[in-house]
Amino acid sequence: MAITKENRFGFGRGIRVDALFRILFGSAVVVAGILLAGVVLSMVVSSLPVWNIQTPLSFVFGDRWAGEVTQPDGSVVGNYGAFAVIWGTVVSALIAILIAAPVGILAAVYLVEFAPRRLAAPLTFLVELMAAIPSVVIGLWAAGDLSIRLRDSVEWWVASTLGRIFPWLAEDPEAPAAQSVFRAGMVLAIMIIPMVVAISREVIRSVPQSLREGFIGMGATRWETIRHVVLPAARVGLTGAVLLALGRAVGETIAVTMVIGNAEGIPSSLFLPGQTIASKIASNYAEASTPTETGALAALGICLFAVTFLLSLAIRLLVRRAARGGGQAS
Amino acid sequence: MSLLRFTAADLVKAPSGRDARRRRADRFMRGIMFVTAAIAVVPLIGLILYIITNGLPFLTSQLIVNSPLDIEPGISNAIIGSLQLTIASIILAAPVGIAGGVYLNEFASPRVSSAGELLIDVMLGTPSIIAGLFAFLVVVPALGFSGYAAIVALSVLMIPIVMRTTQEVIRLVPAGVREASLALGIPVWKTTIFVTCRTAASGLLTGVVLAVSRGLGETAPLLLTAKGTNDTEILNFGSTMNAMPIVIYRYSSSPDSLLIGQAWATALVLLVIALTLNVLVRFRTVNNRVA
Numbered sequence: 001m002a003i004t005k006e007n008r009f010g011f012g013r014g015i016r017v018d019a020l021f022r023i024l025f026g027s028a029v030v031v032a033g034i035l036l037a038g039v040v041l042s043m044v045v046s047s048l049p050v051w052n053i054q055t056p057l058s059f060v061f062g063d064r065w066a067g068e069v070t071q072p073d074g075s076v077v078g079n080y081g082a083f084a085v086i087w088g089t090v091v092s093a094l095i096a097i098l099i100a101a102p103v104g105i106l107a108a109v110y111l112v113e114f115a116p117r118r119l120a121a122p123l124t125f126l127v128e129l130m131a132a133i134p135s136v137v138i139g140l141w142a143a144g145d146l147s148i149r150l151r152d153s154v155e156w157w158v159a160s161t162l163g164r165i166f167p168w169l170a171e172d173p174e175a176p177a178a179q180s181v182f183r184a185g186m187v188l189a190i191m192i193i194p195m196v197v198a199i200s201r202e203v204i205r206s207v208p209q210s211l212r213e214g215f216i217g218m219g220a221t222r223w224e225t226i227r228h229v230v231l232p233a234a235r236v237g238l239t240g241a242v243l244l245a246l247g248r249a250v251g252e253t254i255a256v257t258m259v260i261g262n263a264e265g266i267p268s269s270l271f272l273p274g275q276t277i278a279s280k281i282a283s284n285y286a287e288a289s290t291p292t293e294t295g296a297l298a299a300l301g302i303c304l305f306a307v308t309f310l311l312s313l314a315i316r317l318l319v320r321r322a323a324r325g326g327g328q329a330s
Numbered sequence: 331m332s333l334l335r336f337t338a339a340d341l342v343k344a345p346s347g348r349d350a351r352r353r354r355a356d357r358f359m360r361g362i363m364f365v366t367a368a369i370a371v372v373p374l375i376g377l378i379l380y381i382i383t384n385g386l387p388f389l390t391s392q393l394i395v396n397s398p399l400d401i402e403p404g405i406s407n408a409i410i411g412s413l414q415l416t417i418a419s420i421i422l423a424a425p426v427g428i429a430g431g432v433y434l435n436e437f438a439s440p441r442v443s444s445a446g447e448l449l450i451d452v453m454l455g456t457p458s459i460i461a462g463l464f465a466f467l468v469v470v471p472a473l474g475f476s477g478y479a480a481i482v483a484l485s486v487l488m489i490p491i492v493m494r495t496t497q498e499v500i501r502l503v504p505a506g507v508r509e510a511s512l513a514l515g516i517p518v519w520k521t522t523i524f525v526t527c528r529t530a531a532s533g534l535l536t537g538v539v540l541a542v543s544r545g546l547g548e549t550a551p552l553l554l555t556a557k558g559t560n561d562t563e564i565l566n567f568g569s570t571m572n573a574m575p576i577v578i579y580r581y582s583s584s585p586d587s588l589l590i591g592q593a594w595a596t597a598l599v600l601l602v603i604a605l606t607l608n609v610l611v612r613f614r615t616v617n618n619r620v621a
Contacts, residue, residue, distance in 0.1 A: 251457020
């Protein structure tokens with residue numbers, strides 16, 4: 001817009017309104033920015049009382065969440081150790097992603113490359129519908145139905161075979177725990193599979209058809225084409241899909257809280273109850289009455305936010321690299 | 331999009347040795363991929379069946395009409411509470427999200443636009459419990475557990491959804507439409523609202539509906555803010571409020587079998603609402619894609 005001078009047609013007024021209009025709309029972005037800054041600042045400021053009585057290092061690596069301890073000399077020392085909940089978060093998210101990444105990507109390949117159109121459309125629709133279900137509803141189903149099925153099938157089978165060799169896969173066959181980290185991971189997997197499928201589908205669809213045709217023309221089977229052409233070409237996009245899903249798994253709260261058991265400490269086996277950062281905040285906020293108790297939860301929030309923030313940054317870098325032509329995604 | 335029906339490898343008659351192995355591997359992997367697609371869908375069917383069989387017997391008119399304090403308790407206050415909180419949050423979030431999305435696409439310099447996109451990415455990636463924690467740390471100390479705190483938490487979650495969708499649909503509006511309007515001497519602000527946004531109206535609505543559906547289903551941020559209550563007062567955002575997800579979460583761990591049944595019935599109601607909203611949105615998008 002190079003129009004700067006007022007004139008008698010009244011355009012000037014319009015331009016002033018335009019300027020106001022831009023400021024108004026721009027301020028919406030500022031509001032969003034302030035909110036995000038507020039989210040971070042509120043957690044940092046609220047967590048300050050904790051750093052008065054203990055170090056961030058002892059917070060992250062301490063393995064017991066014991067609260068404040070009054071020393072014999074009268075000084076108060078914080079004894080909030082987040083290692084167990086961080087462990088629970090990482091392990092449940094890893095279980096979820098180890099299952100969801102291959103299943104989701106292969107399902108997406110099936111939908112794009114193999115499924116007849118009549119089957120692909122309804123299947124895609126159903127998968128995406130799953131993503132729309134509120135997590136509390138998934139949690140209710142998981143706690144009442146899925147988790148019991150898993151306990152009596154996969155978990156029992158693994159515990160009675162591998163569990164005899166590896167103590168971290170052991171379970172008492174007479175009295176299996178009512179909740180477990182493993183089951184939380186499985187529920188998370190089910191929740192993030194739709195996300196992996198949806199994004200992978202788009203990525204795989206965007207691989208040029210001529211690449212596939214060229215490889216098939218040389219006598220390759222369809223699986224060889226997928227293995228050697230489609231998946232490598234889609235690598236960057238698929239990585240992005242997995243990272244996004246990982247972020248979702250790390251932050252998921254209610255469904256996990258309903259199946260993981262919310263037990264303190266690091267469980268000796270995957271088939272015992274544990275806790276994640278999110279489930280700890282959700283189940284402890286009501287009892288937090290002193291500034292340090294609230295502060296400790298805020299410190300947990302910082303850990304969780306840091307992880308999801310780094311994941312967002314990583315995805316962005318990945319996408320940018322791909323867009324610049326450095327990656328192989330088209 | 332599926333590949334050619336036959337590949338050269340399939341046409342080799344009675345392959346032996348290496349070719350037979352390759353063909354077997356192909357069949358095997360095709361089977362595996364079919365199974366993974368089934369794995370992705372089966373949980374949904376199991377979930378829906380489970381919620382319907384357990385929830386339907388408890389889904390009575392009393393459940394919807396009565397409050398938890400009535401002799402035949404219901405969840406009316408949770409349904410009303412969910413509606414109030416979601417509507418109030420979207421009234422705040424939709425204008426901010428739409429205006430921000432439009433600004434980033436239409437007016438922002440590339441640098442600002444890229445910073446804005448990073449902002450949206452980070453906000454979208456922020457777990458809902460963090461949004462709840464934010465309201466819990468900032469609003470709850472001032473106003474107590476309240477509807478206001480819940481609205482703040484939900485807005486933090488809704489704004490990036492609306493903004494991202496807005497940005498994506500505004501980008502699809504052809505430049506020629508704007509240029510034609512500007513060439514007629516129509517000011518930028520009128521062009522933006524009455525031409526650009528009007529053209530993308532159904533897309534903007536999609537973003538709002540997505541945000542509403544997210545808001546209706548969120549639990550963790552509501553637990554930390556609205557907390558849940560048996561009160562039935564309407565439009566009392568200053569005190570604790572009830573919502574359907576809170577009812578499901580709280581009742582599900584109750585020892586009372588009636589309450590557990592009500593949790594299932596509430597989950598059924600919520601499920602139907604969430605799926606309906608989603609199907610509505612999807613039909614729109616599919617139609618747009620075809621057109």
